[in-house]
Amino acid sequence: xxMFTLRRLSLFFFTMVLLSMLTFSLRxxxxxxxxxNLSGQINANTAELKQLAIDYxxxxxxxxxxxxxxxxxxxxxxxxxxxSQLPISTEISTLLPATIELSIxxxxxxxxxxIPLGFIAxxxxxKKIDNIILTFAIVGHSFPVFWLxxxxxxxxxxxxxWFPSAGDISLLFEIPQQTGFLFIDILLSNxxxxxxxxxxxxxxxxxxxxxxxxxxxxxxxxxxxxxxxxVLETSYIQAAKTKGLSFIQIIYHHAIRxxxxxxxxxxxxxxxxxxxxVMITEVIFSWPGIGRWLIVSxxxxxxxxxxxxxxxxSIFIFVVHIFTDxxxxxxxPLAREHNHGS
Amino acid sequence: MNLLDIRNLxxxxxxxxxxxxxxxxxxxxxKEGEVRGLVGESGSGKSILAQAIMGVLDDRWQVHADxxxxxxxxxxxxxxxxxxxxxxxxxxxxxxxxxxxxDPSTTVxxxxxxxxxxxxxxxxxxxxxxxRKLAVINLLHKVGIKNHTKCYRSYPHQLTEAFCQRVMIAIxxxxxxxxxxxxxxxxxxxxxxxxxxxxxxxxxxQLKNMSILLISHDLENVTHWTNNITVMYSGQxxxxxxxxxIFNTPYHPYTQALLESSPKANIELPPKSRLTTLPGSxxxxxxxxxxxxxxxxxxxxxxxxxxxxxxxxxHGHQVNCHYPLKEIY
Ligand code: SF4
Numbered sequence: 001x002x003m004f005t006l007r008r009l010s011l012f013f014f015t016m017v018l019l020s021m022l023t024f025s026l027r028x029x030x031x032x033x034x035x036x037n038l039s040g041q042i043n044a045n046t047a048e049l050k051q052l053a054i055d056y057x058x059x060x061x062x063x064x065x066x067x068x069x070x071x072x073x074x075x076x077x078x079x080x081x082x083x084s085q086l087p088i089s090t091e092i093s094t095l096l097p098a099t100i101e102l103s104i105x106x107x108x109x110x111x112x113x114x115i116p117l118g119f120i121a122x123x124x125x126x127k128k129i130d131n132i133i134l135t136f137a138i139v140g141h142s143f144p145v146f147w148l149x150x151x152x153x154x155x156x157x158x159x160x161x162w163f164p165s166a167g168d169i170s171l172l173f174e175i176p177q178q179t180g181f182l183f184i185d186i187l188l189s190n191x192x193x194x195x196x197x198x199x200x201x202x203x204x205x206x207x208x209x210x211x212x213x214x215x216x217x218x219x220x221x222x223x224x225x226x227x228x229x230x231v232l233e234t235s236y237i238q239a240a241k242t243k244g245l246s247f248i249q250i251i252y253h254h255a256i257r258x259x260x261x262x263x264x265x266x267x268x269x270x271x272x273x274x275x276x277x278v279m280i281t282e283v284i285f286s287w288p289g290i291g292r293w294l295i296v297s298x299x300x301x302x303x304x305x306x307x308x309x310x311x312x313x314s315i316f317i318f319v320v321h322i323f324t325d326x327x328x329x330x331x332x333p334l335a336r337e338h339n340h341g342s
Numbered sequence: 343m344n345l346l347d348i349r350n351l352x353x354x355x356x357x358x359x360x361x362x363x364x365x366x367x368x369x370x371x372x373k374e375g376e377v378r379g380l381v382g383e384s385g386s387g388k389s390i391l392a393q394a395i396m397g398v399l400d401d402r403w404q405v406h407a408d409x410x411x412x413x414x415x416x417x418x419x420x421x422x423x424x425x426x427x428x429x430x431x432x433x434x435x436x437x438x439x440x441x442x443x444x445d446p447s448t449t450v451x452x453x454x455x456x457x458x459x460x461x462x463x464x465x466x467x468x469x470x471x472x473x474r475k476l477a478v479i480n481l482l483h484k485v486g487i488k489n490h491t492k493c494y495r496s497y498p499h500q501l502t503e504a505f506c507q508r509v510m511i512a513i514x515x516x517x518x519x520x521x522x523x524x525x526x527x528x529x530x531x532x533x534x535x536x537x538x539x540x541x542x543x544x545x546x547x548q549l550k551n552m553s554i555l556l557i558s559h560d561l562e563n564v565t566h567w568t569n570n571i572t573v574m575y576s577g578q579x580x581x582x583x584x585x586x587x588i589f590n591t592p593y594h595p596y597t598q599a600l601l602e603s604s605p606k607a608n609i610e611l612p613p614k615s616r617l618t619t620l621p622g623s624x625x626x627x628x629x630x631x632x633x634x635x636x637x638x639x640x641x642x643x644x645x646x647x648x649x650x651x652x653x654x655x656x657h658g659h660q661v662n663c664h665y666p667l668k669e670i671y
Binding site (some may be wrong): 234235236238239240241242243244245249253254257258260331332333334 | 396398415429431434435437439442443444445446447448456457497499510515516
């Protein structure tokens with residue numbers, strides 16, 4: 001297990017280095033003045049520009065520029081947003097938690113809905129239930145997420161008025177920001193209306209999270225279905241049958257775990273997709289997250305924001321990947337000790 | 343008393359293009375304490391037959407029989423679930439590729455534990471876990487595994503194939519079976535390990551009076567360990583009798599060909615000459631010959647062989663052939 005951890009950490013390290021090189025190189029592709037793009041100080045005068053050139057080591061070799069870039073990142077010195085003139089780091093620290101919250105909740109919904117449905121479909125393979133679930137999966141998969149978002153707003157927010165359509169909490173509640181994660185902040189706050197605030201936050205997240213979750217859930221259905229079908233064909237399931245175990249015992253003790261092992265890494269891969277859905281959904285539901293901020297920044301040609309937003313989102317996706325790898329290893333004894341491959 | 347008495351068991355496979363008769367009227371009897379070999383090439387349907395006895399074939403397969411008795415209980419008059427319950431109480435099975443037959447993500451110990459049936463444990467529920475562990479350790483000792491703690495905690499991929507087969511046998515022994523069906527238990531194993539597994543099975547047969555149905559493609563190897571042998575070809579019954587009858591005086595052209603194809607029977611052959619074999623190969627399920635399925639390859643085949651032969655019994659030596667090789671002995 002130690003070896004496994006070390007290998008994952010080294011993978012993490014080198015991927016981060018590569019990623020930083022990539023975002024570093026972005027500065028050469030953006031139009032306009034590089035210094036202004038980097039610092040976000042659009043109204044800088046000549047003296048300030050000179051100081052910036054020294055700060056970013058712009059006239060030195062590319063290596064010291066890169067090194068300066070890394071140092072800046074580690075010091076949280078990401079420049080100002082060209083649009084709002086606020087420091088990028090504070091913007092990100094308020095926006096990223098909202099995105100994390102939305103994506104984690106959406107992922108949970110997708111897994112809780114998709115995986116059991118897929119298993120059920122596999123167990124009733126070629127029966128009616130299988131067909132119904134599969135049809136649902138294919139129909140659900142073909143819904144464009146922006147259209148679905150507008151549709152649920154029309155139905156559930158405007159027609160039925162069950163759920164709010166924008167934002168992450170009702171404006172009535174004032175929650176002091178501590179961690180940035182709204183739900184945790186609500187629980188930490190000592191407002192007398194804590195639970196009302198909590199309910200309001202739940203109601204706000206329900207629609208966007210469900211919209212994001214639909215497409216991944218349908219992918220999970222199909223993944224879970226195929227991996228369960230594969231597992232049910234294996235010799236150890238056949239052997240377990242001759243042991244005299246009942247079908248339910250076989251499913252619980254042997255099939256589910258092995259089927260999960262087969263699909264857990266695909267869940268990690270699916271996460272990058274999910275983030276794109278989150279970005280679109282954030283725009284539709286005016287969710288104060290980093291995805292919306294990034295899309296708005298692209299519209300406003302806010303190069304400082306684009307550069308750093310991309311970096312942060314990629315790091316987030318990659319951390320989730322590493323995390324699923326650890327879950328995979330915890331479930332699968334084979335992965336823990338293999339020294340080669342994987 | 344006959345443990346198992348099967349008369350004219352047929353198994354049909356339902357496919358998109360029609361129904362295929364995979365097993366055509368095979369009979370099989372097992373007595374208590376008997377070791378019987380079930381011999382046939384791969385594709386002769388011997389594993390399917392074993393799975394049909396265990397009742398684990400899925401619903402694509404249809405099983406019919408004239409008689410299917412287990413310890414004088416008529417299984418045909420019971421529902422499928424009842425059949426399965428009765429059989430799985432007393433019959434255990436081990437397979438080829440034992441490692442693939444153990445759940446790769448669960449420790450060997452856990453898999454052994456769940457094989458111990460509840461009714462063997464006396465005492466209260468808080469004592470049961472301990473009893474279960476003890477039972478598992480006992481089982482491991484029975485199959486000759488001394489280092490039980492290490493084995494208990496291992497995952498299947500950490501053990502060798504032969505070791506896994508011992509674990510499989512231990513799992514099979516957990517329910518104290520009357521009959522053990524061993525489906526090519528030593529395929530793809532080294533010879534020394536093969537011998538160990540066979541010796542283990544033989545000692546279990548003698549000490550526990552457990553009957554064993556030993557399924558194999560290797561007639562010569564099987565003769566060392568069995569009392570009786572049943573030979574199958576392409577889903578049809580060929581010949582059955584005591585090991586001596588089959589080995590010394592085979593009545594059926596197929597059995598004879600099998601014996602003659604082994605290197606031992608060809609000991610006088612000059613070096614580098616070909617072993618005697620039947621021409622052709624076993625037919626695929628989609629293109630089975632009518633009548634005696636050996637027909638196209640049989641050296642003694644005649645016109646009448648397009649009708650399926652009837653089984654004749656010569657003092658317990660049963661042959662399924664129109665022209666048995668009876669006269670030549
Ligand atoms: S019945 Fe005919 S074809 Fe079949 S084995 Fe006997 S002689 Fe050969």
